[in-house]
Amino acid sequence: MPRCQECYSENSRITPLLKPRGCLQNHTQYICGTCGRCICIEHDPVRNLQRWNFPFKSAEIAALYLRTADYTSKKPCGIYELKSGTGRASYKIFEDAESLRLYLQKNRDKTCKRMVPVYTAEPYREYPHTRIRKLTAGEVEHYMAERKE
Numbered sequence: 001m002p003r004c005q006e007c008y009s010e011n012s013r014i015t016p017l018l019k020p021r022g023c024l025q026n027h028t029q030y031i032c033g034t035c036g037r038c039i040c041i042e043h044d045p046v047r048n049l050q051r052w053n054f055p056f057k058s059a060e061i062a063a064l065y066l067r068t069a070d071y072t073s074k075k076p077c078g079i080y081e082l083k084s085g086t087g088r089a090s091y092k093i094f095e096d097a098e099s100l101r102l103y104l105q106k107n108r109d110k111t112c113k114r115m116v117p118v119y120t121a122e123p124y125r126e127y128p129h130t131r132i133r134k135l136t137a138g139e140v141e142h143y144m145a146e147r148k149e
């Protein structure tokens with residue numbers, strides 16, 4: 001399958017990656033208006049975080065959540081490669097280089113060698129059929145069945 005121009009994924013049912021049923025049942029989803037992929041966009045008001053704010057193991061996995069970052073920020077965000085003190089790489093999405101700098105100031109054990117994104121999707125666009133909502137019980141079953149195909 002070609003890469004979806006709206007949500008940047010080749011696999012329209014790959015997400016949610018972890019505990020998919022629980023995520024689909026309980027969390028607000030970004031429902032891609034182009035390919036139908038559901039991306040968790042649930043906002044945790046206590047920690048003021050969404051799924052895309054967390055570090056990812058690879059740039060490819062981060063790219064699965066990039067659309068929710070772009071949509072939330074209303075601009076093209078970037079995936080940046082970070083290194084821990086032990087040299088372990090992780091990938092994190094930031095709105096811009098300034099928010100990366102603020103993060104690095106607060107997390108002194110992390111470094112970013114190239115202060116440019118390894119991936120970004122420009123320009124930012126909106127799509128007419130995007131929906132932000134929780135799925136109905138029937139939609140969850142339908143989506144889960146499609147994941148197995």
Ligand SMILES: [Zn+2]
Pocket residue numbers: 016023024027040041042051
């Ligand atoms: Zn979720």
Ligand SMILES: [Zn+2]
Pocket residue numbers: 004005006007008009012032033034035036037
């Ligand atoms: Zn899509």
